[in-house]
Amino acid sequence: MTLFDSAGRFVLSEPGRSAAHFNLAFPGATDLSFPQLAEVMTTRLLNNVGDPWQGGHGPNHTKQAEIDVVRCLGALFGGGNDVWGYVTSGASEGTLHAVDEAATAHPDLVVYASTAAHYSVAKAARIVRAPLARVGVDHDGRMMLDDLRSTLQEHRDKAAMIVATVGTTEREAVDDVPGIASLCDDLGIVRRRIHVDAALAGLPLALLPLRERPAFDFGAGATSVVVSGHKFLSTLMPCAVLIYPRRPALQDQRPVSYIGAADTTIAGSRSGHTPLLLRAALFDHGWGVHRERARQARELAAYTAEALHRIGWPADRLPLAFTVTLRQPGPLPRPWVFGGDAQVGRIICMPGTEQAWIDEVVADLKTAAP
Ligand SMILES: Cc1ncc(COP(=O)(O)O)c(C=O)c1O
The missing domain is CATH 3.90.1150.10 (Aspartate Aminotransferase, domain 1)
Known part of the structure; x- marks a missing residue:
């Protein structure tokens, strides 16, 4: 209030x-909390417009902090030096970017998500005009692989974007990412993406010791991961981090003359403040x-x-x-x-x-x- x-x-x-x-x-x-950032948060215009790896015109941005955050979380999720991604307005934007990337690469894309997936997945499918196939969940809210198998078989000639949830909004259920990847292998679905919506539980689960940690990262078959900043990382301002193991192949990297950077993000102007909060949450602790x-x-x-x-x-x-x-x-x-x-x-x-x-x-x- x-x-x-x-x-x-x-x-x-x-x-x-x-x-x-x-x-x-x-x-x-x-x-x-971030009292050390109070002044910069309230006295500076910081706009990370365009691709984080291209500074663009002028210094009023925090793209180096953004790259640090993407690399830090990318390494946590099994990525190497080639990781690419950006700080989004929230997890919904991250999922939209991943679905759009897949639909651009494969215009015949079908999006698959469980009935427990966040509503942003249906919205992303709708925006890119891709059909959405719903997959049932078990008692705990995990995507049922048998159901995924039969649903994939119905569209086996089409490219697949499977959105797995790591921490459903209802019960924090974790979908079986390695199981999804091997199912696609079994069915010979090579034109595929597996986006992991790990908005809520990605970070706390990734920090578990290896023997307790559910596998959901790039090594397990994920092709992109999104985690929220204002959930576990307490950034107090909505934001999320979207990460790919490498820059998507079809991205147009030519700078737009107006901004001096390539238009590789969903949003145009983007907060330069949230990367500072994320960087402080990660690196100061x-x-x-x-x-x-x-x-x-x-x-x-x-x-x-x-x-x-x-x-x-x-x-x-x-x-x-x-x-x-x-x-x-x-x-x-x-x-x-x-x-x-x-x-x-x-x-x-x-x-x-x-x-x-x-x-x-x-x-x-x-x-x-x-
Ligand atoms: C699993 C999951 N995905 C996506 C979102 C959407 O995040 P945002 O509201 O930041 O777009 C949430 C938020 O509650 C979530 O829990």
Whole structure:
């Protein structure tokens, strides 16, 4: 909740501040802040228009920070020196770029996504005018490979863009990327892309030790990956990072004269501030800190699920997930926001969520226990 004071100045009202902790349904971490960037965030126009690898006219951009971020996350996802990508407005734009790249390379493209995929996938398919084939999910919300096989077989002469989700919005289910890649191999589908929408869970899962880490990166068959900045990395401003293992082959790299850089991104003008936030989140802390943030978030999610079970409130959590799904309650003494639908809501224990808030939720639910 925001207000303007009597002088018309923007203030975050006290009720607004405390209201933040009632919204447990959106996966935005809030534990990292960036006071060191306060001045540059509020006093400079920074526009990363055009390709990050081409500076363009003038120095009012942060493309070096953007490249650092793409390379850092590219290495985490198994890419080498040739990675290409950019900082997008959010994960939806990243998925749109990947779907558009595939449709440009293969005009007969069919897009495949599970019924649990984010709504941005259907939007991307619609924008590029590619048919969307839906694939069923199992009880946990993972794409069913048998169903994918029969759906791929129906269109086996067509090029395929399979969008796998690593951390579905509903339950944080993780699709089987190596399984998808070997299915395509079995069916002889060589004109293919596998885009991994890892907006929510890509980073925390990639930081797990190898033996616990689900395989979903370039080595597992992904041809592009997108991860959000304002989810796990707490950039506090919406953004995401899209990464390809190498620059897409058909990209037109000729600079547009107006901007002095090639038009290889979906958006024209792009934030020069979000790459600074991302770079600070990644480089000022290091993987050890982020691994520990993820561990604590999972621990709190396990605590939440247990506490709900103890009061007899139907709740569920997939192993490794920050997300706890719960039966949607009626009105409660405090204005908790659980998102979801009339049946199922969720508590997402992102870094920044406090155990005290969970104790409060559980106490309120106890008064309404089913
Ligand atoms: C799995 C997944 N994909 C895509 C998105 C869309 O991200 P954005 O709203 O940044 O475009 C989200 C956001 O919640 C998500 O969880």
